[in-house]
Amino acid sequence: MVQIAFGRTPLSRCAYYRQVCDLPAEVDPPQVGRIVLGMGVAWAVIMPATLGQDVKVWMQRHHHRIGPIMSHPRSKRWTYLTQPDLPDDIMLFAEMFRLDVSLVRAGATVALPSPADRGTTFRAWIARPDSAFRPSGSVVVAAIRGCVAERIARRKRGFTYA
Numbered sequence: 001m002v003q004i005a006f007g008r009t010p011l012s013r014c015a016y017y018r019q020v021c022d023l024p025a026e027v028d029p030p031q032v033g034r035i036v037l038g039m040g041v042a043w044a045v046i047m048p049a050t051l052g053q054d055v056k057v058w059m060q061r062h063h064h065r066i067g068p069i070m071s072h073p074r075s076k077r078w079t080y081l082t083q084p085d086l087p088d089d090i091m092l093f094a095e096m097f098r099l100d101v102s103l104v105r106a107g108a109t110v111a112l113p114s115p116a117d118r119g120t121t122f123r124a125w126i127a128r129p130d131s132a133f134r135p136s137g138s139v140v141v142a143a144i145r146g147c148v149a150e151r152i153a154r155r156k157r158g159f160t161y162a
Contacts, residue, residue, distance in 0.1 A: 006128070010035055010116050017112060021068070022132035023081075025112055033116025036109050037081075044104035045080045045140045051099070052078025054147040055140065056126070062146075064139050068129035070113060078126060079110060086137035101144060103137070 004020050007013030010033035017025040017035065025037045047055065049071065055078075059066050068081040086092065086103060096103055104110060113123040 008115050009033075010114050013113075013115055017129070020131065021129040023112070023129070027114075033114055035112045035114040035116075037112050039084070039104055039106050039108045039110065041084065042081045042134055043084045043086065043106070043137055044102075044108075044110050045082055045096075045137060045144075046077055046102040046104060047080075047144065048100055049076045049078050051101070051144065051147060052080070052126075054150075055080070055143040058143040058146050058150075059135070059139065062143070064143070065133060065135060066127050067133055067135045069126040071124045071126050073121060073124065079104075080140050081110075081129070081134050082137035082140055083134050084137070086141065092141070096141070096144070099144065099148060 004016050005012065007016045010027045010030075014025045014027050014035050017023040017037070023037055023042060024040070025035050028034060028036050052069065052071075056066055056069065066080075070079040070081075071077075072079065084106065086105070088105075093103060111123060113125055117123055
């Protein structure tokens with residue numbers, strides 16, 4: 001089996017995403033070195049970083065693999081790359097919208113961490129992809145719901161959400 005390096009240039013990193021992670025990423029525009037992923041084989045769930053941290057812990061506690069997770073430090077948001085398996089359900093979109101969670105589906109584009117990014121100012125991996133594995137979007141949504149339910153239970157007991 002051929003080992004592909006994570007990549008120190010936008011083109012080599014893009015090759016890693018394509019060959020190791022099965023993510024059809026592209027460098028766009030080439031002169032800037034930004035790496036983008038058109039949603040299709042993967043979708044994304046974007047949420048506030050604090051919720052993202054809780055979702056990661058919830059998934060691990062419930063023995064789910066977490067898959068690729070990105071941080072956007074300036075906007076304080078996390079992005080989970082998932083399987084493209086969430087239903088086209090307006091009630092689900094509304095529920096997630098009320099929680100400040102975005103479901104990014106086919107036709108949209110997400111930027112991936114690139115060596116051209118200035119350090120980790122724009123995007124950084126929390127859980128770097130090392131295979132084609134991505135969790136089910138339904139598992140990530142269940143984790144979000146579980147975290148929100150735990151937060152509500154803590155409030156009822158008199159504890160604040162950290």
